[in-house]
Amino acid sequence: MAAFFQSLAPQAPDALLGLIALFAADGRAGKIDLGVGIYRDDMGATPVLRSVKAAETILLREQPSKSYLGAEGDARFTALLSDLLFGSEPAFADRLTGVQTPGGTGALCLGARLIARAAPGATVWIGSPTWPNHEPIFREAGLAVRFHRFLDPATGLVDLEGMLADLGEARPGDVLLLHGCCHNPSGAQLSPAQWQAIAGHCLRLGLTPFVDIAYQGLGDGLDADAEATRRLVGQVPEALVAYSCDKNFGVYRDRVGALWVSAESSAAAATCRGNLLSLARVLWSMPPDHGAAVVRIVLDDPALRADWEAELAAMRARINGLRASLAAGHPALAPVAAGRGMFALLPVGPDEVGSLREEQAIYMAGNGRINICGLTQASVPALVAALQPHLRPAEGK
Numbered sequence: 001m002a003a004f005f006q007s008l009a010p011q012a013p014d015a016l017l018g019l020i021a022l023f024a025a026d027g028r029a030g031k032i033d034l035g036v037g038i039y040r041d042d043m044g045a046t047p048v049l050r051s052v053k054a055a056e057t058i059l060l061r062e063q064p065s066k067s068y069l070g071a072e073g074d075a076r077f078t079a080l081l082s083d084l085l086f087g088s089e090p091a092f093a094d095r096l097t098g099v100q101t102p103g104g105t106g107a108l109c110l111g112a113r114l115i116a117r118a119a120p121g122a123t124v125w126i127g128s129p130t131w132p133n134h135e136p137i138f139r140e141a142g143l144a145v146r147f148h149r150f151l152d153p154a155t156g157l158v159d160l161e162g163m164l165a166d167l168g169e170a171r172p173g174d175v176l177l178l179h180g181c182c183h184n185p186s187g188a189q190l191s192p193a194q195w196q197a198i199a200g201h202c203l204r205l206g207l208t209p210f211v212d213i214a215y216q217g218l219g220d221g222l223d224a225d226a227e228a229t230r231r232l233v234g235q236v237p238e239a240l241v242a243y244s245c246d247k248n249f250g251v252y253r254d255r256v257g258a259l260w261v262s263a264e265s266s267a268a269a270a271t272c273r274g275n276l277l278s279l280a281r282v283l284w285s286m287p288p289d290h291g292a293a294v295v296r297i298v299l300d301d302p303a304l305r306a307d308w309e310a311e312l313a314a315m316r317a318r319i320n321g322l323r324a325s326l327a328a329g330h331p332a333l334a335p336v337a338a339g340r341g342m343f344a345l346l347p348v349g350p351d352e353v354g355s356l357r358e359e360q361a362i363y364m365a366g367n368g369r370i371n372i373c374g375l376t377q378a379s380v381p382a383l384v385a386a387l388q389p390h391l392r393p394a395e396g397k
């Protein structure tokens, strides 16, 4: 009998998971893990948030049933999250529709499948570098993917000119994927003027933006981090927005997210909703409930919500404090202070990443991406000292 699975190609294991195993096996004192993308406190721990624990206690006590919810998930969760992201009653509210998804990844997959249904010939344009899961998510949905310049490797800053030039090759009906805030892997921020230029480009070229926002509140604040997404969605006739609660509520394994589509009209939004629900039915039937119910309880209760906002503000302050300290260590690290979110790209190549790991017990992704939260104020000098021989001196010095 023919071996059914023989045609499958072997797949490379996830590089970051491999890094976790290497780090765990490293017996050196003072080793530093800057690899995996989760928030860590000053003790290197990722505890469950106080507000989340309190909401879980309430859920345990008061949940009346575990019977099925529909494919849309927890509608109150999505409504509260919509307010958090878009503000209450945005001008486009009547042409906006949202559903709960299993994390931000689920939201991106659902959005990709909707695009493949609506416009199977569309190309999805993605900035380079990006979160490694973006490209396969769209390709697995059967869509073409092309990359445009986003970050100038020489300066560590956004290359808007290069981005818009590359997008000159896009066709009307193509999709442009954008990070709403806290770019992964670089932390690079688009200025309001740059967002405006991108919105103008989308309108001129007939591109549909797909915003991926996975870190609201971990950059400059809840409203500040949502501002670009709000403006963009308000300006274009159609858009998709994928959201993850997994980082800002610290509920990673509970898989909490949502997808919104803003359509040309409320009738078009209703049709999009029907399609989202039918796609969700075949992908996961309905999303996991626990994490979304917890987020709903936190957002619905003024005291818990205030506590969550305080916890989020503390995470943000820790990240931005570490960014400032690291940037102060060497002129070549200056872009780290201007960036936001958990990640930064260090100006080091794969060989240097290898020697930092082998000689200094400092672990980071092969492209030089670091999770800022893997640092403490006490370990920043050790990182700067280890990087010193690999960094270019400042211009003119």
Ligand SMILES: Cc1ncc(COP(=O)(O)O)c(C=O)c1O
Binding pocket: 037, 102, 103, 104, 105, 106, 131, 179, 184, 212, 213, 214, 243, 244, 245, 246, 247, 252, 255, 256, 257
């Ligand atoms: C840019 C970006 N989008 C989406 C996600 C997916 O998040 P989730 O864990 O909720 O699927 C991540 C996770 O690392 C991310 O960095």
